[in-house]
Amino acid sequence: MKRYKYFIGIDVSKLTLDFAIMNVEKLIYHKKIANDDTAIASMLVELKEINGFKLSNSVFGMEHTGIYSNKILSILERKKANIVYENPTHIKNSLGNLRGKNDKLDSIRIATYLKKLKDDLRLWQGKRKIIQELASLVALRDRLARTKRALKTPLKEDHLFVSTKFAIQNEKFSSRTINALEADIHILD
Known part of the structure; x- marks a missing residue:
């Protein structure tokens, strides 16, 4: 069983990605970036600047959003990152009845979901x-x-x-x- 230290919730939309980065204790920070290769690569470099952060001790999570997730999934898969690609309803139901909805909150909820279920996460395997x-x-x-x-x-x-x-x-x-x-x-x- 992997011991994750960092939980990265990503809210995916057509043009942007909202990242919520949590450690085992709290939300470290949130950042919104463009949903493109350059911005994603820059974000991964920025994540590596966090003290103790490695792809191997981190898990990235996002909801199924169809083709809008393809860029981030492809890049994370090439980097051999730990990825959870989950049904939005499953994430929502696991956290109970929560009020409010915006991209930042959604990314935080996804990170919270990852942290809450860290011992039972099913990692995504990309399709051939x-x-x-x-x-x-x-x-x-x-x-x-x-x-x-x-x-x-x-x-x-x-x-x-x-x-x-x-x-x-x-x-x-x-x-x-x-x-x-x-x-x-x-x-x-």
């Missing part, structure tokens, strides 16, 4: 690149199929509720887009 690529392609195919349905469904209904002239006109204007979507879906299949 091929699995990530397949998941991305499946998601793209699903978006294309939904877009195609969103275009075709009203066209079918047009024949029932608008004049034939407008229905044919709408089909004509949509046909190239629908054909292109079908071609792209076929390639992905």
Whole structure:
């Protein structure tokens, strides 16, 4: 069982990352940075300036936020950091009913969650690149199929509720887009 000395809660959003750094006793500090490679690398250098801080005695935690977490996860994984990537509901439920919500509070709550469950944390294992690529392609195919349905469904209904002239006109204007979507879906299949 690893003995963690530092618990880093990260609230992830599209443009920013909020870091809350705690030791076993208290919150050391909070910092908001840009969600980009340069800012993340600088933050890791800054963390190493904390007395006694090492990646090996620290654990980073964040909630599932989809693609917005990819940069920080990738960098931490390359550095072989200890990472907990958890369902937001699980973190919320483990801490009880808490009031207030903002990025700083969320990062502190994630760090508190890590500290509270330090002996029972399940570390995240990154997916192999091929699995990530397949998941991305499946998601793209699903978006294309939904877009195609969103275009075709009203066209079918047009024949029932608008004049034939407008229905044919709408089909004509949509046909190239629908054909292109079908071609792209076929390639992905």
